[in-house]
Amino acid sequence: MFSRTTLARALALPIEHSSARSASTTFRACLHQATSTTTTTTSQPEAPLSATPRAQTSIPIQQPRFLTSSNSIPQTRADVPLNKQPVAPTFDAPLKVSQSLLELLPNLTSQKPHFITAHLHDRPYLLTAGDQLRLPFLMPKVKSGDILRFNRASVLGSRDFTLKGGAQYLDERLFECRVRVMGFESEPLRITEKTKRRRRHVQKVTSKHRYTILRVMDVKVKTAEELLEEGAVVVESADSAANVELKA
Amino acid sequence: MSSYFRITLMRSAIGLPRRTHDVLKALGLKKRMATVFHPVSPSVAGNIMKVKELVEVQEVDRRLTKQEVHLERKPDPGYYVEKRAGTELRECRRA
Numbered sequence: 001m002f003s004r005t006t007l008a009r010a011l012a013l014p015i016e017h018s019s020a021r022s023a024s025t026t027f028r029a030c031l032h033q034a035t036s037t038t039t040t041t042t043s044q045p046e047a048p049l050s051a052t053p054r055a056q057t058s059i060p061i062q063q064p065r066f067l068t069s070s071n072s073i074p075q076t077r078a079d080v081p082l083n084k085q086p087v088a089p090t091f092d093a094p095l096k097v098s099q100s101l102l103e104l105l106p107n108l109t110s111q112k113p114h115f116i117t118a119h120l121h122d123r124p125y126l127l128t129a130g131d132q133l134r135l136p137f138l139m140p141k142v143k144s145g146d147i148l149r150f151n152r153a154s155v156l157g158s159r160d161f162t163l164k165g166g167a168q169y170l171d172e173r174l175f176e177c178r179v180r181v182m183g184f185e186s187e188p189l190r191i192t193e194k195t196k197r198r199r200r201h202v203q204k205v206t207s208k209h210r211y212t213i214l215r216v217m218d219v220k221v222k223t224a225e226e227l228l229e230e231g232a233v234v235v236e237s238a239d240s241a242a243n244v245e246l247k248a
Numbered sequence: 249m250s251s252y253f254r255i256t257l258m259r260s261a262i263g264l265p266r267r268t269h270d271v272l273k274a275l276g277l278k279k280r281m282a283t284v285f286h287p288v289s290p291s292v293a294g295n296i297m298k299v300k301e302l303v304e305v306q307e308v309d310r311r312l313t314k315q316e317v318h319l320e321r322k323p324d325p326g327y328y329v330e331k332r333a334g335t336e337l338r339e340c341r342r343a
Contacts, residue, residue, distance in 0.1 A: 059307075060251035060252070060308050060309040061308050061309065062309055063254075063308050063309060063310065063312060064320070066316055074313060074319060075313050076315060077315060079315055083324065084322055084325070086328045088328050088330070121324075122323035143332075145333025145336075146331065146332055147331040147336075149330045151326060152324055152326035
């Protein structure tokens with residue numbers, strides 16, 4: 001019983017606090033605020049010391065906003081923002097590269113061939129030019145002969161050097177990875193026999209999945225000159241957008 | 249400024265008393281990893297305290313729609329179509 005009352009008191013605090021902060025409170029809210037303040041002030045000495053400051057210092061977390069193309073809040077499964085769809089990106093800010101990256105980049109770009117760890121739907125694929133890749137799914141809305149660009153990579157490298165993205169992906173303006181859709185493959189028909197209890201019948205379930213086959217056309221790491229030509233901005237410290245480092 | 253509790257059911261209430269199930273039902277949590285939003289109020293806070301071992305709570309600024317909660321987990325596709333199959337051929341013919 002005691003715990004319940006103290007809890008209610010502790011939890012009444014943040015509401016009263018927040019309503020006091022906002023200027024546009026309705027009359028009813030003001031009433032409620034007045035009552036709650038009186039109760040809290042009378043019972044202040046009994047309140048547990050640990051609960052009070054925690055409740056007062058709480059600030060609601062700002063949640064990320066995903067806006068669809070029509071600038072509305074996504075409601076249904078069809079509302080997917082453009083950055084989560086396979087469309088060519090547009091950039092607002094120029095690429096930021098650190099001085100150390102510019103100095104070390106020639107080591108990587110001069111040493112060919114390159115490999116890339118490209119992420120499709122967050123699954124990593126280790127690729128080099130000339131590789132044939134069978135995706136574990138049928139890629140929608142592509143035909144054989146189409147050229148795709150892979151734009152999410154965690155690692156770029158050559159024999160001796162690697163460029164690592166760290167926690168986030170590498171900036172897509174640092175590299176070019178093109179693949180061509182070769183066609184579609186289907187697995188042999190699989191038949192699974194299912195039996196139910198007390199039923200003299202075997203149910204046969206068939207499945208025949210289709211997969212997309214791709215060939216990697218090129219994996220290219222852009223040189224420092226190319227990056228600067230495309231409008232990259234040199235940032236002194238390591239707080240650049242491409243938070244990367246070269247490791248021998 | 250109004251704020252909301254963002255409540256996610258991390259552990260199921262299977263094998264727990266009837267009361268616990270009822271509290272989760274009152275909060276609108278039906279299955280694990282389900283997320284609901286409730287305005288910050290003493291009654292909701294009391295409900296959360298009843299099932300504090302099962303849920304994860306954040307205080308957030310607004311309600312998210314179901315699709316927005318889904319989009320938080322959705323990864324980027326990682327590809328886009330640069331050139332369609334026919335366009336290369338047409339360019340060659342023109343040249």
